[in-house]
Amino acid sequence: MIGLAVTLVLVAVALLSLVWTPYPIAVIDVPGKLQPPSAEHWLGTDQFGRDVLSRIMAGAVNSIAVSLVAVGIGAGIGVPLGALAAARRGLVEEVVMRFNDFTFAFPALLSAVMITALFGPGAVNAIVAIGIFNIPVFARLTRGAALSLWQRDFVLAARVAGRGRTRITLDHILPNIASLLIVQMTIQFALAILAEAGLSYLGLGTQPPNPSWGKMLNEAQTLMFLAPQLAVFPGLAIMITVLGLNLLGDGLRDLLDPRLRRLR
C-alpha cells in the first residue's frame, strides 16, 4: 500500500511538473544562488539560482520517462526471446540463452558507460543502454517460467488438440506468467531509475539544462561544504522513489502470487 501511494505521488508530481512548477526550471538567476530553504524556495536554490523543488519535480519526469522506455525495451525484446527459447528448445534456445549470458556477463553500468562513450552522452543513449541490460533479465525469467508451464497438462492438451506453438504461447503461457513479469517490471523500473541517476551523475545521461536527479547530485558534490542541502534533496528523491517502487513490487507479488495468497 505504501509502495503504491509513493509511486502514485511520484507520478502525480511528474505529471504536475509538465504543466506547472513553482519556478521555471531553466531560468538562471546568479545573484540568487545557493539560497537555503525558505518560504519562497521550499528546497532552496542551486548554484545558478534555480529553484531546487522545481528541478526535482521536473527530474521526476525525466527519471520516469527514461526508466519506462528502458524497461519497455527490456521487456519488449526479452519476453519474446524467452518465450521463443522455451517454445522452440534446441539450437534456438542455445543461441538465445548464450547471447543473454554474454550480455549478462558485463556489469550493466559499465556497459552503459561503454555505450554512451561510443555513441555520445545523452538521454536517448542512456535509455538504450539501460534497456539493453534489461533484456536478459526478462528473457531468463520468461524462459524459466515458461519451461515449467510447457510440461503442464493443459498445455499438453492444447498441443494434442493441434494448436501451434505460437498460439499456445500467446493463449496459455504468457497470461500465466504475466503476474510474474509485472512484479519483475516494477523491480527493474526501480533499478533503471538508479541506473539513470548513476549515468547522469557521471555526465553520461541526461544533458543540461534538462534536470536529472543524478546530475543534481553531481553538481552538488563540490558544493558540499557551502550548501549541503543541494545533495540531500535529490538524494532523498532517488531513495524515496526506489524504496516506493520496491515496496510496490513486493505488494504486487504478494497480491498476484497464488501460493502466497493461499498462505495468508
Added chain:
Amino acid sequence: MTRSLARGILAGAIACGLLGFGAVQAAAKDSLTLAMPLEPPHLDPTAGAAAAIDEVVYANIFEGLTRIDSSGTVQPALAESWSVSGDGLTYTFALRSGVTFHDGTGLDSGDVKFSLDRAMAEDSTNAQKGLFGAIAEVAAPDAGTVVITLKQPAGNLLFNLGWGDAVIVAPESAGTNKSQPVGTGPFAFERWVKGDRVEMVRNDSYWGRPAKLAKATIKIIPDPAAATAAMLAGDIDAYANFPAPEALAQFEADPRFKVVIGSTEGETILAINNARGPLSDLRVRRALSHAVDRQAVIDGAMFGYGTPIGTHFAPHHPAYVDLTASYAYDPAKAKALLAEAGYAEGLKLSLKLPPPSYARRGGEIIAAQLAAVGVETEISQVEWAQWLEQVFRGTDYDLTIVSHTEPMDIGIYGRETYYFNYQDADFKALMAKLNATVDEGARYGLLADAQKKLSDDAVNVFLFQLAKHGVWNKDVIGLWENSPVQANDLTAVYWQ
C-alpha cells in the same frame, strides 16, 4: 627581519635545549606535494600540446636557452648571454659552461642545434612549430656558441625560445623523454606512477642555484571534491590552480592555508565555428556576443573570480586594449541582429563542453542566456580526449567553451587551419607584420590593431580571463602567484 631572526634562533635554542628532540621539529621540511587537475599524456614538452606536460616539467626538469620567470619576463637560462646583430637577423648565444644532463652527459652547442632542428623539422611533432617559424638556420660554430639566423626580424624570438616547447634535449635521450624525461633542470625525474603522481628529486649537479626541496611530487587529482578533501587532510601541500572556485572561501577561512588569486594567460572564450552555416554571418556572431552577460558567467561559474575580456588578450599585458564595452550585454540588440540576419524565429546550435567547471557551469549559464534571445543550444558534455578529437581536430561543433592558456597566443587566429575556422587575410597580414616587427612600441600598436580586429569580427565570444586560484599551506614559500606560462616552477620553493 633581524629581530624576528634573533627571536627565531632564541626560540630554536630554547626548544632544543629544553626538549632535546626539538631539533627534529625545527628541521625544515624538504619535500613538497603539489597537485594539479590533469595528468599529462606524456612528459616530453617538445612533442605535445597538453598544458599538463609543461606544468610538470617546465623549469623543473627541462630548460631552454631562455626562460620565462614568474613575472613573464625573459631571463637567461642555458644561454648565459646573447647578442643581436644590427639588422636583427642574427642572434649569437653564449652557452653556460659546466651544464650536464641528468644522465651525466654534458651540454654543448650540438645539443642546442639538435633540439631546435628537431623542433623545426618537417616531420616534427612539436605542437608549437610556429614559435620557430622565423628561424632560417641554427649553427654551432664552437661548443659554447650557438648562432641563430632568421629569415626576417622576429621581435619575440627570445620569448619564444623560453617556451616549454623550445627546451633543450639531448640526442641520446630525445626518443625516450616521453616516459623518462632527461633534462638539465634543478630536478631530475624519478618515477611516474600513471594516474597518480610524478616524482622528482633534486639534481645535485645543477649548474645554477640548487633547488631547496630535496623531493617534489606532483599529484594528479582531477576531482574537485577529492582535491578539497586531500587539501583539508594535508595529503597535498599545494594546489597551484584549484579547480573548484566555490571551495576557496573555505580555505580562506582556515588559518592553515593561504589562498592566492593570481592571473593566468587563460583567455576563456565561447569559441565559434566560423565556417558553420549561420555562424559565418558576422551579425549572428555579434548577436551571440551581445547575448552573453559576462559578469553573470564569472559570478555563476567562477564564483566571482575572473576578469571580463573583450578580445583574445590578457588584461595584465601592457599592450591590452579594453574592448569589453564593444559588446555590452544587450539581449534586445542581440535579437535585433539575429532578426536582421534572418533568424528572427530562432536558431539551434550545438554546444560542446569539456570537463573544467568554467566550461560545464559557464555552458549552462550561457545556454540560458542564449535561450533568452532565441538561440537554442544542444549541450553535450565531452571528455578532453573527445573534445580534442571532435572539436579541436575535427572542427565538428558549433559552439564550445575553452580557456586558451598559452601566453601571447593571439597568433592562433592567423593560422591556416585552426578550429575556429577564422580565415581572414587582413588578420594574417597583421600577424605577418607583427612577426617582422622588433620595435616594442610598434609591436604594441599592431597588437592593439589585432585585438580590435578580432573584436570587430566577433570571431568568438570573449568571456573572461581565468584567474589562478592558488591554495597552499601557509608555510610554503616561493610558488608562483601568477601563471605567465604553463608551469609549476618549484626551483625556489621552500618551507619556512
